[in-house]
Amino acid sequence: MSGKFITLEGTEGVGKSTNLAVIAQWLEMHSIPYIQTREPGGTPLAEQLRELLLSPREEKVDPKAELLMVFAARAQHLAEVVKPALARGEWVLCDRFTDATFAYQGAGRRLPKSLIEQLEQLVQEGLQPDCTVLLDLCPSVGLARAQERGELDRFEAEAQSFFERVREAYLQRAAADPKRFHIINADQSIEAVAADITKALDNMLPGAAHG
Numbered sequence: 001m002s003g004k005f006i007t008l009e010g011t012e013g014v015g016k017s018t019n020l021a022v023i024a025q026w027l028e029m030h031s032i033p034y035i036q037t038r039e040p041g042g043t044p045l046a047e048q049l050r051e052l053l054l055s056p057r058e059e060k061v062d063p064k065a066e067l068l069m070v071f072a073a074r075a076q077h078l079a080e081v082v083k084p085a086l087a088r089g090e091w092v093l094c095d096r097f098t099d100a101t102f103a104y105q106g107a108g109r110r111l112p113k114s115l116i117e118q119l120e121q122l123v124q125e126g127l128q129p130d131c132t133v134l135l136d137l138c139p140s141v142g143l144a145r146a147q148e149r150g151e152l153d154r155f156e157a158e159a160q161s162f163f164e165r166v167r168e169a170y171l172q173r174a175a176a177d178p179k180r181f182h183i184i185n186a187d188q189s190i191e192a193v194a195a196d197i198t199k200a201l202d203n204m205l206p207g208a209a210h211g
């Protein structure tokens with residue numbers, strides 16, 4: 001049996017780290033074997049590409065160069081980590097995946113969706129997450145949290161309007177694929193967010209009434 005692929009998405013400062021732990025705890029509670037990983041990153045090469053993508057630089061980064069680096073990292077991560085784990089029957093819990101590319105490079109950088117779809121096909125060959133948890137929060141709240149954490153990376157330094165486009169794109173993708181996506185209101189107490197996530201995940205258990 002192959003494992004299931006869970007991804008966690010959202011704009012900056014929505015509480016991904018806290019809620020990755022919530023999902024990991026849920027997997028452990030149900031004795032589901034899993035690995036936890038992230039994008040961009042998850043292998044030594046992909047982590048180096050992450051560093052290149054996130055570090056602030058004076059040179060303007062061409063959106064297409066950014067897009068290709070994201071997919072280069074993804075190809076390596078899928079081949080070395082994600083596909084082997086799923087084939088072993090383990091579940092994969094991944095901090096961001098291609099929905100982030102449609103949101104950040106598509107809506108944020110305004111690259112055509114068709115271009116991203118071509119690379120998605122090339123790199124993923126049909127592989128898609130089984131379940132995507134989208135933490136939704138007003139970007140102004142999230143950015144303030146990110147700023148409190150300290151120095152901003154190359155994405156976090158973008159204007160609020162960039163993140164409004166990113167958020168809107170995430171919500172549109174979620175609306176277009178309600179079976180895969182669970183939109184979680186991240187503007188609640190940590191406990192309430194965790195409870196909503198757990199309820200969404202319970203749908204994935206064998207025998208659960210899906211929906």
Ligand code: TMP
Binds near residue numbers: 039040070097098102
């Ligand atoms: P984070 O995982 O710590 O939030 O940082 C990753 C950053 O990379 C985040 O700002 C979103 C960005 N990103 C993209 O722009 N495109 C992608 O496809 C992915 C996976 C991440």
